[in-house]
Amino acid sequence: xxRDTHFVTGVYEDEDVLLHAIKEVRSSGIxxxxxxxxxxxxxxxxxxGYKRSKLPIAAFLFGLLGTTLALTMxxxxxxxxxxxxxxGKDYGAFPDFIPVTFELTVLLASFGMVGVFMVSTxxxxxxxxxxxxxxxxxxxxxxxxxxxxxxxIELAKIEEILKSSxxxxxxxxxxx
Amino acid sequence: MAHDVQHYNLDQKFDFTAATKKIVFTVLGIGAAxxxxxxxxxxxxxxxxxxxxxxxxxxxxxxxxxxxLWINNVYFTGIAIIGVFFxxxxxxxxxxxxxxxxxxxxxxxxxxxxxxxxxxxxFFIANHDLFHWTHAYLFDKASPEYDSIIDGKxxxxxxxxAKGTFPVFYIFRMVLFFGFWVFFxxxxxxxxxxxxxxxxxxxxxxIRSWSAFFLIFFAVSSSIAAWDWVMSIDxxxxxxxxxxxxxxxxxxxxxxxxxxxxxxxxSKGLLEMVNENHVHDLGKFIFGFTIFWTYLWFSQFLLxxxxxxxxETVYFVERxxxxxxxxxxxxxxxxxxxxxxxxxxxxxxxxxxxxxxxVCALIIAGHWVDFFLMVQPGTLGHNxxxxxxxxxxxxxxxxxxxxxxxSGLAKGNxxxxxxxxLEESYNHHI
Numbered sequence: 001x002x003r004d005t006h007f008v009t010g011v012y013e014d015e016d017v018l019l020h021a022i023k024e025v026r027s028s029g030i031x032x033x034x035x036x037x038x039x040x041x042x043x044x045x046x047x048x049g050y051k052r053s054k055l056p057i058a059a060f061l062f063g064l065l066g067t068t069l070a071l072t073m074x075x076x077x078x079x080x081x082x083x084x085x086x087x088g089k090d091y092g093a094f095p096d097f098i099p100v101t102f103e104l105t106v107l108l109a110s111f112g113m114v115g116v117f118m119v120s121t122x123x124x125x126x127x128x129x130x131x132x133x134x135x136x137x138x139x140x141x142x143x144x145x146x147x148x149x150x151x152x153i154e155l156a157k158i159e160e161i162l163k164s165s166x167x168x169x170x171x172x173x174x175x176x
Numbered sequence: 177m178a179h180d181v182q183h184y185n186l187d188q189k190f191d192f193t194a195a196t197k198k199i200v201f202t203v204l205g206i207g208a209a210x211x212x213x214x215x216x217x218x219x220x221x222x223x224x225x226x227x228x229x230x231x232x233x234x235x236x237x238x239x240x241x242x243x244x245l246w247i248n249n250v251y252f253t254g255i256a257i258i259g260v261f262f263x264x265x266x267x268x269x270x271x272x273x274x275x276x277x278x279x280x281x282x283x284x285x286x287x288x289x290x291x292x293x294x295x296x297x298x299f300f301i302a303n304h305d306l307f308h309w310t311h312a313y314l315f316d317k318a319s320p321e322y323d324s325i326i327d328g329k330x331x332x333x334x335x336x337x338a339k340g341t342f343p344v345f346y347i348f349r350m351v352l353f354f355g356f357w358v359f360f361x362x363x364x365x366x367x368x369x370x371x372x373x374x375x376x377x378x379x380x381x382x383i384r385s386w387s388a389f390f391l392i393f394f395a396v397s398s399s400i401a402a403w404d405w406v407m408s409i410d411x412x413x414x415x416x417x418x419x420x421x422x423x424x425x426x427x428x429x430x431x432x433x434x435x436x437x438x439x440x441x442x443s444k445g446l447l448e449m450v451n452e453n454h455v456h457d458l459g460k461f462i463f464g465f466t467i468f469w470t471y472l473w474f475s476q477f478l479l480x481x482x483x484x485x486x487x488e489t490v491y492f493v494e495r496x497x498x499x500x501x502x503x504x505x506x507x508x509x510x511x512x513x514x515x516x517x518x519x520x521x522x523x524x525x526x527x528x529x530x531x532x533x534x535v536c537a538l539i540i541a542g543h544w545v546d547f548f549l550m551v552q553p554g555t556l557g558h559n560x561x562x563x564x565x566x567x568x569x570x571x572x573x574x575x576x577x578x579x580x581x582x583s584g585l586a587k588g589n590x591x592x593x594x595x596x597x598l599e600e601s602y603n604h605h606i
Contacts, residue, residue, distance in 0.1 A: 042605060043605055052523070056522070056523070060521070087482055087484060088484060095477070095478055095481055095482075096482070098474065098478065099478070
């Protein structure tokens with residue numbers, strides 16, 4: 001993946017201003033690269049026009065895998081590999097298997113979900129995240145706009161729109 | 177973002193129109209017709225069973241009627257008290273999202289006074305036919321039918337009177353529970369409607385304090401009510417989580433009732449403030465507590481099944497090995513766990529009415545089956561089953577319940593217009 005290197009960033013002080021700004025910036029035709037904020041801003045996905053995450057589907061499938069795996073494993077062990085009578089029940093006593101099945105379903109669903117999340121968001125331990133502004137970990141919201149991606153609009157125009165949308169600062173940020 | 181809640185008509189009232197009443201009464205009529213049909217069939221069709229009865233006790237058709245009365249009494253009492261309970265939870269937790277539908281929850285409590293009267297009357301009419309422990313000979317050491325186990329439990333019903341006489345303690349609890357539940361319901365009602373008039377936060381604080389007391393009382397009383405009204409039918413048998421199990425069954429059914437009434441009001445163009453976000457939250461509650469119910473049902477089953485102690489397994493043997501009740505165990509699991517779990521799993525199904533309404537109706541019928549399975553095997557044995565009488569009685573109770581609740585709802589404003597958290601409810605977004 002080619003990494004773009006030049007960005008314009010708008011710094012916002014308030015989340016309501018930010019949400020309005022996102023609306024304004026998007027309606028003026030500028031594509032927003034990403035918005036960073038120190039805490040989850042409610043409803044920001046809708047403003048950014050993000051599609052709903054497909055993570056729940058992954059979770060469901062991993063859960064299903066867990067259920068299948070647990071039942072197969074227990075049936076194989078208890079009824080075929082080393083049949084054993086426990087508590088006077090049949091070899092393949094279905095109710096006995098439910099607690100383990102439940103646990104494995106939850107385990108695989110959650111681990112699978114975390115794994116898929118990390119892969120899909122590129123959150124690997126050796127990843128080097130781009131920090132657009134150190135203050136996003138403190139008290140500022142930062143909107144990053146990829147210059148190359150918005151070549152149709154003049155740079156000065158982008159900066160002006162950011163300013164007028166309520167940004168307290170407009171900065172440039174380049175990455176190696 | 178519009179933050180202004182005032183452009184809604186906050187003085188909207190639910191108008192219980194003649195057309196709606198007609199639907200309710202039609203259901204009531206169908207129920208009554210089915211009930212009569214069921215009774216007639218039981219009277220004229222039950223002969224062969226009486227002949228086959230090996231034990232001394234002959235079966236009478238009215239025992240089945242009593243059992244049905246009892247199933248629906250317990251079930252609809254539960255739905256009603258869950259309305260008040262969920263209302264109190266909102267205040268105790270200082271929840272804001274639910275403010276717009278808080279009176280829908282409370283309105284379920286309108287059924288409580290009637291439920292209390294029905295419960296006591298049914299108990300006195302049906303006592304020997306429903307409750308084995310009401311027989312005096314069980315406590316008489318001289319009698320050949322003396323039962324030392326029930327004798328040991330006798331004080332729980334008869335204290336301070338002699339065992340086998342009048343169940344003072346049992347009746348006392350029944351009156352106490354209904355008395356306090358109705359008392360709390362009326363208190364909440366007067367506070368919340370008083371808020372419409374005087375405004376301010378006084379009433380909110382009052383309800384919050386009373387809610388805390390109610391929740392403590394309800395925690396104890398709901399559990400004991402489950403032992404008294406349901407578990408004591410199988411007098412020898414006991415289960416330590418039975419109170420929770422009955423509560424969870426009530427809770428899911430009550431949440432479904434709240435959701436259905438909310439959806440109904442929305443379809444009439446009322447409760448404008450309520451949007452898919454509120455409905456989504458109700459859906460999540462139903463989804464979550466469906467799993468909670470399954471967890472308790474299965475915990476009760478698994479421990480009994482695994483430990484395999486005869487005095488405990490008798491409960492499930494009675495049900496699972498019966499031709500009549502056996503299939504219903506699986507119907508119960510399918511209606512109350514498998515289907516709601518799969519149907520409500522996605523976000524869209526919880527946000528868009530059609531699915532949710534379907535699941536709510538399914539759950540309300542499903543938990544009736546749950547109570548059917550708790551009551552009938554112990555009272556009717558192999559003379560029970562789901563027939564016209566069961567369906568008829570369920571429809572009668574359902575219609576009467578709906579009528580009482582909707583009439584109660586029509587008395588005041590639908591939305592607590594001076595509630596301090598109305599704004600929060602309006603802006604609720606998930």
